[in-house]
Amino acid sequence: MRIILFAIAYYLVHAAGQTVFASNCPSDSPVSCSSSASASCCFESPGGVLLQTQFWDYSPSTGPSDLFTLHGLWPDNCDGTYEQFCDTSIEINNDGSTVKSILVDQFNDEKLYNNLNAVWKDINGKDHSLWAHEWNKHGTCINTIKPSCYSNYQTNQDVYDYYSILYNLFETLPTYKWLVDAGITPSNSKTYTKAQIQNALSSNFGQNVYFKCDSNNAISEVWYFHHIKGSLLQNDFIPIAPLSSSNCPSTGILFPPKQGGDDGGDGGDDKDPVVTKTTTSGSIPTGIPSRGYIDLSGKSGCLISNGKWYTSGTCATYKFAQSTYGGITITSSKGGCGINSSTNEFVCGSSVDASKNQFQVKDSTIGYGGNYNWCLGSQTGGGSTAQTSIKLSDGSCSSFKLQIASK
Structure with a gap:
């Protein structure tokens, strides 16, 4: 019906x-x-x-x-x-x-x-x-x-x-x-x-x-x-x-009444709960630092400013911000960070529109499109200077988590 x-x-x-x-x-x-x-x-x-x-x-x-x-x-x-x-x-x-x-x-x-x-x-x-x-x-x-x-x-x-x-x-x-x-x-x-x-x-x-x-x-x-x-x-x-x-x-x-609405309570003596402002946008959610490093679970090293994994050198400082209607935007000194639609790789640069790449953060781990599993991608260079891309897991590789470490 x-x-x-x-x-x-x-x-x-x-x-x-x-x-x-x-x-x-x-x-x-x-x-x-x-x-x-x-x-x-x-x-x-x-x-x-x-x-x-x-x-x-x-x-x-x-x-x-x-x-x-x-x-x-x-x-x-x-x-x-x-x-x-x-x-x-x-x-x-x-x-x-x-x-x-x-x-x-x-x-x-x-x-x-x-x-x-x-x-x-x-x-x-x-x-x-x-x-x-x-x-x-x-x-x-x-x-x-x-x-x-x-x-x-x-x-x-x-x-x-x-x-x-x-x-x-x-x-x-x-x-x-x-x-x-x-x-x-x-x-x-x-x-x-x-x-x-x-x-x-x-x-x-x-x-x-x-x-x-x-x-x-x-x-x-x-x-x-x-x-x-x-x-x-x-x-x-x-x-x-x-x-x-x-x-x-x-x-x-x-189930609080909207401000100015009727209180549908039973008129009892229960103490009114403390209710704070609800928001659908605004400041970054509690528990997510505004700045931090990005580590790979179970692996040494961290991400550098272009979004690649590096086992030596200086970790990049990433910025995390609440987007207007939910989701988290990520930026580095290179520019906005997002996902390459062709390769599913995490990338950061001046050509990336961070507002069109909204991530999720749960328990200090980073996800994209509801996927919190990541894999290693292609590598450039060798030895201690090698840089390896990371990409969203498709289930066919050994995955890890991206974790935010407070700066």
Whole structure:
């Protein structure tokens, strides 16, 4: 029933004087991650897991007091890793200055634009910049809506379809309503168990749901994992169990009301918990130094400023910074650091755009696209002056971790 309602909603959004961009994929198209078929306009690969993600920003509050706001639609690989910023040729302006003209002027969908303005909120008030970021980082990696998949592609048609499908999928996943219907209401005093929250969400979604807690043990994000049958344009989303494990404790989980919202507590004498500011961007996360060396686990030496491993000489000082919408950027004295798309090697230099290469840091180890395993690559020079490249592991080599050592 949920899928049927979603299909009806999608049709209604497109029907009023607009072209319906239907897919020509056969009804028996394979489900993503279910076969070894190559990526095509009718088979989503490698990003065969589609995550619809939502925020609960409560202090300062962002969006309506009775809504988990829209975060994005992310194509993750079937093993939990992911690609990012896949095609610069179809990116839109980072500041979001063109999103209104795309939705309203090009595709005559002011209703969709207004709906997105109500639910897709950035904690710093830069809503359209968030929209652009989500398309540029994640939307450009969905291969079944590449321009070549359209029989008569119109500029930005893929952007419009991504936003439209994202919004309609979000509307079928009313996290706040599902929690409240199960008696889980925002409160400054009451706490909940992981099982209570999971049951409230999974009983409606049909699969377990990933949810994340912040440093206050307060729920902050919810992710709904899906496979997809055929093209994204077919809207045939299939709920699946999450590929990530919740960091929330088994008990004592807070669901704070957004500032200015009603306190749904039980009126008891429980002491109000101390709640600090939640952020979706800003300063570097606690535990990650702003500067440091990069070592290889189990190996001598360290990385030098060009991103290569060196067993003698001076270690390079790397800088770590929080990117605007999550992820960590890394720079050295040579310039920005990133991953060479052809070789998967870690490189640093003046030609590397650090903002388009967002790393993750967990327990002082560095990952990229959800992959925290690294291998040795090609070597230049010899003896004590040899420099060896490092690359993301593909599972076929002896791997190690990249570790941040405080300077």
